[in-house]
Amino acid sequence: MSFLTSLSGLKAAQSDLAVVSNNIANGSSTGFKKSRAQFGDLFAASPTQNTAKIAGQGVQLQGIKQQFTQGTLESTDRTLDLAVAGEGFFIVKSPNTTGSISYTRNGAFSVNNNREVVDSTGNIVQLLPVDANGDLSSNNPADMTNLVLPQTDPSDPNAVLANVSVANNGNIIATYSNGNQQALGSLAMASFVAVEGLRPIGDAHWQATGASGLAELAQAGTGQLGTVRSGSLETANIDMTEELVSLIAAQRNFQANAQAIETANKMTQTIVNLQV
Incomplete structure (x- = not known):
């Protein structure tokens, strides 16, 4: 379960990175309007389950919203x-x-x-x-x-x-x-x-x-x-400093989810070896 949760995080970080990269690439495009990726959590439980004991199942891309603020x-x-x-x-x-x-x-x-x-x-x-x-x-x-x-x-x-x-x-x-x-x-x-x-x-x-x-x-x-x-x-309504900060945040999010997948894999291997 933790593997799938972190995998959804990887996909979300990749989507976020793609949106930010597109904004940065169009920093010199006349009339361009930047976009922002919006995400929501995934959660599932049956009516009889105690939700206080159930972890979320990851994240999903809700949409990519354009921002039509005024450019310079x-x-x-x-x-x-x-x-x-x-x-x-x-x-x-x-x-x-x-x-x-x-x-x-x-x-x-x-x-x-x-x-x-x-x-x-x-x-x-x-x-x-x-x-x-x-x-x-x-x-x-x-x-x-x-x-x-x-x-x-x-x-x-x-x-x-x-x-x-x-x-x-x-x-x-x-x-x-x-x-x-x-x-x-x-x-x-x-x-x-x-x-x-x-x-x-x-x-x-x-x-x-x-x-x-x-x-x-x-x-x-x-x-x-x-x-x-x-x-x-x-000009494009891009604040390059803001986009670079978002780029770093998306990169760190990707790295963190990749580390979580690696940790989950090691834990699974350890459990399998103990059972053997």
């Missing part, structure tokens, strides 16, 4: 480098035929050869329409459109795009060489009732699940959504 915002001076100061996610859409939607905190956006604003994996940033006052006119997912930078002023084909700015509320403003300005829309931002239920798919992207609930779309800076900071990127 670092200045980059690139207009299309965007960060969320507070809660919320940028919404991006796959360029392939499936058009799958995902959510990200990695705002390192750029322009492709089709003048679409895309993230590091090629997904296209999504916009929601705004009215003449710059307020969101619809938060219906069906009204989302791809963020495409115009080449010329729609009212003056001779005036080329001179500059693009992003306001704190996510509004995208295009300025042309003739001085005219055009509101392209507002960045589609999403929040979730149970953000820990999001399914990670890599590259600081997540997908909605039944556990997270449906995405609630709104304009940045409204409700529980944070504001958008242009010219900044959010």
Whole structure:
């Protein structure tokens, strides 16, 4: 019994080590959110047994929980480098035929050869329409459109795009060489009732699940959504000192359980030799 108990401890320590190692490995990943392994004890007894005389049966992994705390915002001076100061996610859409939607905190956006604003994996940033006052006119997912930078002023084909700015509320403003300005829309931002239920798919992207609930779309800076900071990127929410301490703790836990298995093995051998 003690062998199986310590073996469960070894597996738990290995899982903990894997989670901490993944956190450390992604210390430089933009928009990455750290995780923590959560464990629970194993105990079994029949209704007639006196539980005061029964030892536990080890430990089990209950789950790996993501922690969506705010990372540090670092200045980059690139207009299309965007960060969320507070809660919320940028919404991006796959360029392939499936058009799958995902959510990200990695705002390192750029322009492709089709003048679409895309993230590091090629997904296209999504916009929601705004009215003449710059307020969101619809938060219906069906009204989302791809963020495409115009080449010329729609009212003056001779005036080329001179500059693009992003306001704190996510509004995208295009300025042309003739001085005219055009509101392209507002960045589609999403929040979730149970953000820990999001399914990670890599590259600081997540997908909605039944556990997270449906995405609630709104304009940045409204409700529980944070504001958008242009010219900044959010670093991973990793405290390297804290992770190294957790790494040492997981290593010691592993060593202690390994020692317990070795001790149990020696005791079993001693008992067998006495019986012989």
